[in-house]
Amino acid sequence: MYMNIYLKAITLAVCLLLLAGCWNSKELDDLGIVVAVGIDKTEDDQFLLVTQVINPSEIATDAPTTRPPVSIYETTGDSIFEAFRNMTEKSPRKMYLSQLRVLVIGNRLAEEGILPSLDIFYRDHEFRTAFFVTIAKDTGVKDLLKVLTPYEKIPANKLMHSMESVQKSLGSSKGIVIDELIAQILSKGQNPVLPGLLIEGDAEIGTAIENIEKIDAPTQLRVDHLAVMKEDRVIGWLTPDESKGLNYITGDMESTTVSYPCDSEGLVSVEVLRTDSSSKAKFEDRTPSISIELDLEGNVGELNCPIDLTKAESIETINGDVEKKVKQKMEAAIKAAQEDFGSDIFGFGSLIQRKNPDYWKTVEKDWNSHFKELKVEIQVKAQIRRKGNSTQPITIEE
Amino acid sequence: MDNQTISPRQFMFLVILFSVGSSILIVPTPLAANAKQDAWISISISVAIGLLLVVLYNHIATLMKGQTFVQATIAVFGNWFGRVLLFFYLSFLYILASLVLRNIGDFMTTQIIPETPLQFTHILFLIVVIWGAYLGLEAIGRSSEMFMPWVVLLVFFFTITLSPQIKMENLQPVLGNGIVPVVDTSTFVIGTPLLEMVTFLMIIPYVKDGKTKKRAWILGTFIGGAILTLITLLCILILGSDLTALNTYPSYKLAQKINIAGFLEGLEIIIAIIWMITIFFKMVVLYYSTTVGIAQFLTMEDHRPLLLPLGMGMVVLSIIAYPDVAYFETFINETWFPFAITHGLIIPLIVWIGLLFKSKKQNKTQQEPS
Amino acid sequence: MWSMISIIVLALGIFLLEFPKLYKKNRKKEAWFFTIFLLSFTIISVLESLEVELPNPLDLIQTFYKMIGF
Amino acid sequence: MLEVSEKRHFTHHLYESIKEANLPIGEMSEVEDKQDLLKKLLSGETILLLDKQTKALSASTKGWRDRGVQETTSESVIRGPKEAFTETIRTNTALLRRKIKDPNLRVEAKTIGRKTCTDIAVVYLEGTAEKEVLDQVKERLNQIDIDAVLESGYIEEFIQDAQYSPFPTVYNSEKPDAIAGGILEGRVAILIDGTPNVLLVPALFVNFMQSSEDYYQRADIGTLVRLLRLFCFSVALFMPSLYIAFTTFHQEMIPPPLLISLASQREGVPFPAFVEALMMELTFEVLREAGVRLPKPVGSAVSIVGALVLGQSAVQAGLVSPAMVIVVAITAISSFVFPAYNMAISIRILRFPLMILAATFGLFGIILGMIAMVFHLCSLQSFGKPYMAPLAPMIGKDQKDVLIRLPHWGLLSRPSFFTKSDQKRVDSKSKER
Structure with missing residues (x-):
């Protein structure tokens, strides 16, 4: 009897709650799924917010229509949060941000400092931490997000995938997700780098659906090299080689190519399969220095000069040449960071902090100037393991 | 109350769930903020101290001779002084229970269902807690056996899937800021949940088999402490101490980082489930011992009529307990530890001394005639 | 207004749920305590729903421990 | 005077000899009460009345059309016996007896129902079934006072523990092998005349997750x-x-x-x-x-x-x-x-x-x-x-036949949550080769 009354009471309570409404429920078809967000400052010092919202029925359909797969909304506001709310004036649906793929930061904002504007992306419960942060290089964020991409229907997905594949197989850039970025900005011993995005071709043509109706899309999006930051401001850009050097040092290089002209004519290209870098801080008389050891393993990828690959020495020479080449890139990156930018993008400061926390406390305040003086030793060890399907370069015997 | 008993194993599970519940939510942040990368050392220290505390509680439990803390205190100090002590003890439990309720409510409304009014979340949660407390200790103990494997499994899964993202260097330098902040911070974990274990003095008389139950309590505290240490360690290893301190709920953020084969994302629900289950058991244990305590305080025969009225009060208290999160943070950082030590250590110590005297006297009276 | 009515309805429901049993079993003391608890907490809930400032026990605790120097 | 008493003496003698030996019918019983006599007559028995005798003899000559043992319709299996209980309680007890030929198998008969006088049989293994459970079953059955019992559902609602629970606490099956398996574990079966559904108590949550076929497959x-x-x-x-x-x-x-x-x-x-x-x-x-x-x-x-x-x-x-x-x-x-x-x-x-x-x-x-x-x-x-045993409270040694099923040679003892006595099931030597 007792039990029955309790069951009734609970059912009654549940019914009451149901009547009170489903506060938080939002139906799937009421959501505007945002895949990319662009932020920048306008000229009158307001925040500019651009969102790329997907049109689900266009993407998951058997019968494509002429409507574009994504739409763009643009608003301004005194804060980013306000700009998001202002967006409801334009968009029929509530912006749903959990599926965000890419956050694009405009030039103007990047030079002013991005940390204040990152707050909402970390604070709000709707954002998840797995989205890339990038910088729009030489273009406005809106133009960038407006470009329709061939093959991949959602431009934001295309950006994310190319960023991943550039990092995986070329190594001249790398993706960074928001919490890593915030951790690096907050850390005194390391400054972050951000990948850049740019438009190739005419921005206007890219917005039209005709852009993707052509085999050779006239306007395309490209992932470019890395932007060097000092704390939260962008202060310059690395060249492709320096970017690769940076990735070698920080151990983010997964796979890339190294090519160089050989003694006579032609090129040797080596496919780097995996790298393993370890950096250590050393102290001599309270002067810190960094030593980097890089192990590199690769294949011969392409060969069009007369080298006799059957001989063990020739593999040795290739090893040596690759080592030299990679070391150059790494040194270039360090030189750029130390001399041009004065920004510790490698995390050497954190290494020193871990090695000698007492010393670190004395230099922590103006680490970037100490960084300029820091001595770095580099050791590269390359190992070419295989030479592919051909035993020798394909040449005509003379 | 109604002669329900639980087995030592069930008791151990309750202790584990109790020590993990709600602490797993709130512990990593302040720890990482104060002790930085050495937060896990702080937890280990406090767990070691907590084990000593449990030894004391166990000793008190033996001296209580099958009575609950409330009954024993009244028996030792009489109706007047005993009741004064108990008033504080019971109000401690009641306030603790409503704070725990608020914790889960806060978490749900910040992370999972932000637009739902707080009080409705509390009411729903409390209805189920009352249901559990109504069914009695036996059902609570058995349910803990049903849920414990899942909690262990989920914690295990959580650890395994996150292990590729571990960065060992986040732990270095060990003791970089010296030992002082580490020891200083360890008071936090002693305050919550270790001193809160004084609640079990209301439960332990209902545990069968006097010998293994002591071991069960100590082992339970140890395992619960180990889980807490593991979660904090994972937070620091993966997020780093800066981000851990920045997040309100770092372990939830941590779960967002699980990514299996690029497809299985969004597994933060796993940690949410662990939380809900463990916090639920903490609530049930607290609520049950509070109502049983109040019923014994008022020499009632049954605690069940009190369940619903006290629940109404708890919803109100949990709402007004703190106006905003900042208030809670200062309260938990500054006032909670002395508050918990008064009720979790000083009152039990007073009762302990009283019990010691009483048992000495009894021994004498027993020895003299013979 | 609605919240006040629903609180009172809820309290009445709890009363009807528990009281007859206690009355039948002739447990006078428990019936009294039950009624006192229910009544006082209902009043508190109603006051809370009318947004009356209620004293917060945590404030009390905080000032007490501040006083003795924590 | 003397003649009369002799006559009476003679008929009494006749009555006795009919009762003892002369009629080749099993289940003869005496009836003294007129009301009783009517009831027996109406339930299909033959009444033998002798002149000048205050008692009557009633022979169990009940006979009716029955459906015969057929294949089960609601619990079909791939491997294992396909027969099902029928509506006739005698057939059903025979089906069980055929499976368990142990002398300890007890069939206790009862009638419930003021108007229907439905036959009910409580079947269990003496010495294996726990006495407390058995007593509870009998007590709960004896308490029932209802005018009609048409199906086992009537009985189930009276004897189940939780009156208001969505979960069943009484198991029922129409497969003799499932019921026989339950009886062998030390549980008590309740057969009701007129329905092929036989009740089995105590029933735990895990029992509803198991099928008798689990034991026939590997x-x-x-x-x-x-x-x-x-x-x-x-x-x-x-x-x-x-x-x-x-x-x-x-x-x-x-x-x-x-x-x-x-x-x-x-x-x-x-x-x-x-x-x-x-x-x-x-x-x-x-x-x-x-x-x-x-x-x-x-x-x-x-x-x-x-x-x-x-x-x-x-x-x-x-x-x-x-x-x-x-x-x-x-x-x-x-x-x-x-x-x-x-x-x-x-x-x-x-x-x-x-x-x-x-x-x-x-x-x-x-x-x-x-x-x-x-x-x-x-x-x-x-x-x-x-109800949740052996999961909660956890009983370690009974886990081998709950979520997993060990091979038969590994299931050495009966589940201990049903019976404490007569635990041995398989001799551990039977797997040795």
Whole structure:
């Protein structure tokens, strides 16, 4: 009897709650799924917010229509949060941000400092931490997000995938997700780098659906090299080689190519399969220095000069040449960071902090100037393991 | 109350769930903020101290001779002084229970269902807690056996899937800021949940088999402490101490980082489930011992009529307990530890001394005639 | 207004749920305590729903421990 | 005077000899009461009245058309005996006796029902069945005072422990091998005349997850099937509510490509997901009920209507989303997996409150609902045995025949939660070669 009354009471309570409404429920078809967000400052010092919202029925359909797969909304506001709310004036649906793929930061904002504007992306419960942060290089964020991409229907997905594949197989850039970025900005011993995005071709043509109706899309999006930051401001850009050097040092290089002209004519290209870098801080008389050891393993990828690959020495020479080449890139990156930018993008400061926390406390305040003086030793060890399907370069015997 | 008993194993599970519940939510942040990368050392220290505390509680439990803390205190100090002590003890439990309720409510409304009014979340949660407390200790103990494997499994899964993202260097330098902040911070974990274990003095008389139950309590505290240490360690290893301190709920953020084969994302629900289950058991244990305590305080025969009225009060208290999160943070950082030590250590110590005297006297009276 | 009515309805429901049993079993003391608890907490809930400032026990605790120097 | 008494003496002698030896009929009994006599006559016995005798003889000559032992209709198996109990209690006890030829098998007869006088038999193994359980069964049966008993459901409602619980605490089956297996474990079977459904107590939660076929297939297969059933249990219970919770509260937990496709499917569906799910589930329940009641030739019409109208047209008309149809279908199929029909019904009932909780609080509601359910399950008892045993309270040595099933040579003892005495099942030497 007792039990029955309790069951009734609970059912009654549940019914009451149901009547009170489903506060938080939002139906799937009421959501505007945002895949990319662009932020920048306008000229009158307001925040500019651009969102790329997907049109689900266009993407998951058997019968494509002429409507574009994504739409763009643009608003301004005194804060980013306000700009998001202002967006409801334009968009029929509530912006749903959990599926965000890419956050694009405009030039103007990047030079002013991005940390204040990152707050909402970390604070709000709707954002998840797995989205890339990038910088729009030489273009406005809106133009960038407006470009329709061939093959991949959602431009934001295309950006994310190319960023991943550039990092995986070329190594001249790398993706960074928001919490890593915030951790690096907050850390005194390391400054972050951000990948850049740019438009190739005419921005206007890219917005039209005709852009993707052509085999050779006239306007395309490209992932470019890395932007060097000092704390939260962008202060310059690395060249492709320096970017690769940076990735070698920080151990983010997964796979890339190294090519160089050989003694006579032609090129040797080596496919780097995996790298393993370890950096250590050393102290001599309270002067810190960094030593980097890089192990590199690769294949011969392409060969069009007369080298006799059957001989063990020739593999040795290739090893040596690759080592030299990679070391150059790494040194270039360090030189750029130390001399041009004065920004510790490698995390050497954190290494020193871990090695000698007492010393670190004395230099922590103006680490970037100490960084300029820091001595770095580099050791590269390359190992070419295989030479592919051909035993020798394909040449005509003379 | 109604002669329900639980087995030592069930008791151990309750202790584990109790020590993990709600602490797993709130512990990593302040720890990482104060002790930085050495937060896990702080937890280990406090767990070691907590084990000593449990030894004391166990000793008190033996001296209580099958009575609950409330009954024993009244028996030792009489109706007047005993009741004064108990008033504080019971109000401690009641306030603790409503704070725990608020914790889960806060978490749900910040992370999972932000637009739902707080009080409705509390009411729903409390209805189920009352249901559990109504069914009695036996059902609570058995349910803990049903849920414990899942909690262990989920914690295990959580650890395994996150292990590729571990960065060992986040732990270095060990003791970089010296030992002082580490020891200083360890008071936090002693305050919550270790001193809160004084609640079990209301439960332990209902545990069968006097010998293994002591071991069960100590082992339970140890395992619960180990889980807490593991979660904090994972937070620091993966997020780093800066981000851990920045997040309100770092372990939830941590779960967002699980990514299996690029497809299985969004597994933060796993940690949410662990939380809900463990916090639920903490609530049930607290609520049950509070109502049983109040019923014994008022020499009632049954605690069940009190369940619903006290629940109404708890919803109100949990709402007004703190106006905003900042208030809670200062309260938990500054006032909670002395508050918990008064009720979790000083009152039990007073009762302990009283019990010691009483048992000495009894021994004498027993020895003299013979 | 609605919240006040629903609180009172809820309290009445709890009363009807528990009281007859206690009355039948002739447990006078428990019936009294039950009624006192229910009544006082209902009043508190109603006051809370009318947004009356209620004293917060945590404030009390905080000032007490501040006083003795924590 | 003397003649009369001699005559009486003679008839008495005759009466005695008829009673003792002369009539080749089993089950002769004496009747003294007129009321009793009428009752016996009406229940089909032959009454032999002798002049000048105050007692009558009643011979059990009951005879009726019965259905004969046929194949089971509600619990079909691939491997194992296919016979089912019939409506006749004598046949049923014989079926059990044929399986268990132990002299300790006891059949205790009873009649319940003031008007129907239904025969009831309590069957158990003396020495194996626990005395407390047996006493409780008899006590509860003796307490019943009802005018009619037409089916075992009447008895079940009187003797079950939790009067208001969606979960069954009495097991029933129409398969003699399942009941015999239960009796051998030390449980008590209750046979009721007029129904092929035999009750078995105590019944624990895990019993409803097991089928007698688990023991006939090889151990590994039996284990896998049991785990599959447990999986289906959770699917049947939680699938619709999880779907509602995920699509209306926690979209961030759906993998992105799936989210996009779900969102595009929902485009233009007029109802909220909760109403959609409720509608579809209700429709399915109606369909299932109709399928049971309809005469066989019309049955196919229902399935056509169900498949075409609900599966196809409703989606094309944009009333429901295809994903919802899939969810409902998976839920329905999963709920058919259980060997015990009454457990399947309780799952069907519990699905709806869980859906309501999911629609108001999302996953928070579902988990709280689940916790409340587990607490309820853990508080249940069946004839003094904790319902969730041997999971909670955990009994280590009984785990070998719960979620997993060890091979028969590994199941050395009977489950200890039913009986403490006569534990030995398999001699450990029987596997030695």
